[in-house]
Amino acid sequence: MTDDFYRRIGGIREPDPTLGKNVPRKQPSAPQPGEDQQPSPQPEPQPPPKIRRQRVVLAEPSRSPSSLRARVELEQQTSWGELLIKDLIKVQLRTGLLLTALVVLPLGALPLAFFLSPDFAELRLIGLPVAWLLLGVAPFPLLFGAGLWYNRLAERHERDFVDMIEN
Amino acid sequence: MQLNVWALTGIALVMVVTYYLGQRSSRFASSTHDFLVARRTVRSRRNAAAISGEYISAASFLGIAGLVLKEGADALWFPIGFTAGYLALMLFVAAPLRRSGAYTLPDFMEARLGSTSLRTLSTWFVVFIGVLYMLPQLQGAGIALATILPAPAWVGVVAVTVVIAFNVMAGGMRAITLVQAFQYWLKLFALAVPTFVLCVVFFGSNGAGSAGGLSQEAPPRFTDDTTLTVETDVLLRVDEPTSVRVPADSPNVTVWSPGTEYPVAEGTTLWFPARSDVPVVSDGALQNADWLRPAKTAEDMLGTYSLILATFLGTMGLPHVLVRFYTNPDGKAARRTTVQVLLLLGLFYLFPVMIGALSRMYVPQLLVTGNTDAAVLLVPSQMLPGVAGQILVAITAAGAFAAFLSTSSGLLVSVAGVIATDLLAGKVRDFRLAAVLTALVPAGLALSLPVEDLSLSVGMSFALAASTFCPLLVLGIWWRRLTWTGAMLGMCVGGGLVLLAVALNAISERTGSWAPWFLQQPALFTVPAAFLVTVVVSLGTARRVPDDVNAVMLRLHAPDPLGFMRDRAVARFGRLDERPRSSRGGGRHRK
Numbered sequence: 001m002t003d004d005f006y007r008r009i010g011g012i013r014e015p016d017p018t019l020g021k022n023v024p025r026k027q028p029s030a031p032q033p034g035e036d037q038q039p040s041p042q043p044e045p046q047p048p049p050k051i052r053r054q055r056v057v058l059a060e061p062s063r064s065p066s067s068l069r070a071r072v073e074l075e076q077q078t079s080w081g082e083l084l085i086k087d088l089i090k091v092q093l094r095t096g097l098l099l100t101a102l103v104v105l106p107l108g109a110l111p112l113a114f115f116l117s118p119d120f121a122e123l124r125l126i127g128l129p130v131a132w133l134l135l136g137v138a139p140f141p142l143l144f145g146a147g148l149w150y151n152r153l154a155e156r157h158e159r160d161f162v163d164m165i166e167n
Numbered sequence: 168m169q170l171n172v173w174a175l176t177g178i179a180l181v182m183v184v185t186y187y188l189g190q191r192s193s194r195f196a197s198s199t200h201d202f203l204v205a206r207r208t209v210r211s212r213r214n215a216a217a218i219s220g221e222y223i224s225a226a227s228f229l230g231i232a233g234l235v236l237k238e239g240a241d242a243l244w245f246p247i248g249f250t251a252g253y254l255a256l257m258l259f260v261a262a263p264l265r266r267s268g269a270y271t272l273p274d275f276m277e278a279r280l281g282s283t284s285l286r287t288l289s290t291w292f293v294v295f296i297g298v299l300y301m302l303p304q305l306q307g308a309g310i311a312l313a314t315i316l317p318a319p320a321w322v323g324v325v326a327v328t329v330v331i332a333f334n335v336m337a338g339g340m341r342a343i344t345l346v347q348a349f350q351y352w353l354k355l356f357a358l359a360v361p362t363f364v365l366c367v368v369f370f371g372s373n374g375a376g377s378a379g380g381l382s383q384e385a386p387p388r389f390t391d392d393t394t395l396t397v398e399t400d401v402l403l404r405v406d407e408p409t410s411v412r413v414p415a416d417s418p419n420v421t422v423w424s425p426g427t428e429y430p431v432a433e434g435t436t437l438w439f440p441a442r443s444d445v446p447v448v449s450d451g452a453l454q455n456a457d458w459l460r461p462a463k464t465a466e467d468m469l470g471t472y473s474l475i476l477a478t479f480l481g482t483m484g485l486p487h488v489l490v491r492f493y494t495n496p497d498g499k500a501a502r503r504t505t506v507q508v509l510l511l512l513g514l515f516y517l518f519p520v521m522i523g524a525l526s527r528m529y530v531p532q533l534l535v536t537g538n539t540d541a542a543v544l545l546v547p548s549q550m551l552p553g554v555a556g557q558i559l560v561a562i563t564a565a566g567a568f569a570a571f572l573s574t575s576s577g578l579l580v581s582v583a584g585v586i587a588t589d590l591l592a593g594k595v596r597d598f599r600l601a602a603v604l605t606a607l608v609p610a611g612l613a614l615s616l617p618v619e620d621l622s623l624s625v626g627m628s629f630a631l632a633a634s635t636f637c638p639l640l641v642l643g644i645w646w647r648r649l650t651w652t653g654a655m656l657g658m659c660v661g662g663g664l665v666l667l668a669v670a671l672n673a674i675s676e677r678t679g680s681w682a683p684w685f686l687q688q689p690a691l692f693t694v695p696a697a698f699l700v701t702v703v704v705s706l707g708t709a710r711r712v713p714d715d716v717n718a719v720m721l722r723l724h725a726p727d728p729l730g731f732m733r734d735r736a737v738a739r740f741g742r743l744d745e746r747p748r749s750s751r752g753g754g755r756h757r758k
Binding site: 071074075081082085088089092093095096099100103104107108110111112114115118121122129131132135136137139140141143144146147148150151154155158159161162165 | 240243244246247250251253254255257258259262459460461462463464465467468471472475479499502503505506509510512513514516517520524645717718720721724725726727728729730731
């Protein structure tokens with residue numbers, strides 16, 4: 001998985017570290033007042049040996065005005081915002097249908113194949129009936145693999161979408 | 168059946184641990200938010216274990232092995248479908264459903280389509296499916312307890328009902344999450360250990376069971392002179408002339424011939440001589456060769472497709488499965504949870520199939536008595552006489568009770584949540600009241616209705632869920648032009664057809680089993696019918712597309728970091744008297 005910052009914490013949502021920060025920008029947009037308030041991480045001085053109270057601030061993720069405008073446009077359903085979200089829905093649905101086909105076609109063909117070809121249904125591999133292996137063991141890795149792949153694709157689409165909005 | 172002290176201890180231990188964990192984690196439950204969705208803060212790993220623990224019901228733990236014993240290869244589609252249902256759920260429902268911020272399924276319907284009558288209808292379907300699903304769990308508890316103890320069936324039903332009712336009343340979803348996660352691992356252990364041990368015994372005995380190896384063509388055989396008590400009304404058939412005494416102490420021997428079906432009433436005793444073939448109940452596979460081969464006839468094949476459709480699409484409509492997805496922090500976590508569920512379920516379902524195959528070789532008498540669901544509990548003591556076998560029985564019995572407890576407590580939470588928020592005022596007090604009422608109804612039904620095959624009645628709930636909620640969820644999430652009229656008619660048509668099939672099936676069982684396959688597994692027709700009606704009626708009532716459809720779609724599909732997700736306001740339901748500790752409420756951003 002490319003985004004191991006999610007893995008590290010057991011699948012619990014943390015704010016995407018690329019969000020609202022100007023790290024991955026391809027072209028630096030015009031300097032905006034909002035970004036000035038985000039100091040770049042400066043090297044921390046060596047922590048003193050004794051334990052000090054650390055101050056943790058939970059704030060709203062600061063966003064640059066341009067991303068805020070994009071959000072507002074999305075929310076107000078301007079033609080542009082509507083088109084964007086429609087595209088996202090379409091691409092997610094297409095991914096889902098593709099993976100469904102990937103799983104259902106091989107699995108769905110099995111009963112028909114067993115019915116049409118009794119030889120196939122009675123085939124044996126080192127003494128074990130192939131039909132039992134195909135039905136009792138093989139589908140589970142297939143299903144898990146499909147789930148893993150879909151998860152990766154869907155998260156990539158969402159990340160792309162967020163990147164697009166932020167820019 | 169002699170008293171098995173080990174098994175009794177195992178069951179008692181599971182009950183006590185369940186009760187303890189439930190009470191311990193419910194100390195922190197104070198608000199409606201805790202009771203309904205555990206504050207939406209369940210981590211994906213624990214949530215995945217809890218979902219799997221809740222999902223592995225009596226039908227999975229006992230029923231699959233029983234069906235494999237009886238029907239052979241075709242029964243292998245049950246575990247596949249039970250698992251694949253989660254893939255469908257993940258691909259089309261999980262993340263958007265979580266982002267909708269609803270508390271219950273009717274909540275989602277109202278948020279999406281803005282109709283209160285649709286909400287009421289789906290409330291009733293949730294309650295109905297929940298009770299229908301809880302029924303076999305409680306009956307399974309009765310069967311299991313009667314199999315290993317000299318106790319009447321009602322003891323198991325009552326014990327399970329009491330434990331889950333107390334846990335759910337004490338802490339709702341907050342209480343049962345930890346319990347169910349624990350019970351998944353317990354169940355996996357309780358089936359994996361006996362399977363490994365029995366496989367070692369099996370290969371140690373040169374790969375042939377006491378009733379003959381599986382590769383021989385003939386039916387399984389009795390090893391000794393055998394006397395059996397038939398536990399339900401059955402129709403038996405044989406493959407070659409078999410001598411039998413009916414009842415077992417009658418002086419004269421009758422000969423059963425192939426090609427005839429012999430009705431045997433409940434409570435009848437039968438005697439078979441050693442080395443005779445084991446008769447099989449009429450809908451089971453008689454010969455091992457047939458048993459090993461999937462999809463022998465066109466009916467088998469179509470029935471299999473129908474089952475595939477019901478289980479693939481039915482999982483997403485089960486209320487207790489959906490309610491667990493609302494406990495995830497956000498949509499992305501909901502998807503991650505599902506991936507882990509696919510792994511956990513795939514791991515578990517390897518074992519009941521193996522136990523089912525072993526039981527064909529070692530306890531073929533279950534094919535005569537019709538009590539195939541008890542296979543998991545009886546194989547260990549049959550294969551391993553003595554204390555070792557009894558300990559294995561105790562382990563599987565404990566696992567079976569974990570299955571009854573976790574599934575029925577999940578169902579109880581989801582149904583009680585729906586009743587509390589939709590029919591009552593939605594306060595914590597209402598939730599507790601709803602939990603008591605919901606626990607009493609299925610318990611009463613379980614005590615009064617006859618017992619069917621566990622997996623089959625569960626299969627019917629899947630068909631019902633697939634033909635009612637699945638079209639609504641899938642179309643509601645991905646199709647803008649859905650209207651509440653279309654949704655309502657689709658739900659009525661799909662649900663009505665399944666209920667008709669259930670009714671005809673029940674009539675046919677009392678009047679000579681004339682029901683064709685599509686009445687026993689109707690999803691192949693009812694699901695497309697429900698989809699078709701929903702789409703056609705929605706297109707016909709295009710004026711009623713809700714005005715806010717674009718806003719709702721945005722909320723369902725916009726990625727979580729953009730922050731469009733709105734959880735349903737807690738304030739609408741009121742709280743317990745003391746305020747929750749976080750005054751910001753919502754708990755949306757909390758880990």
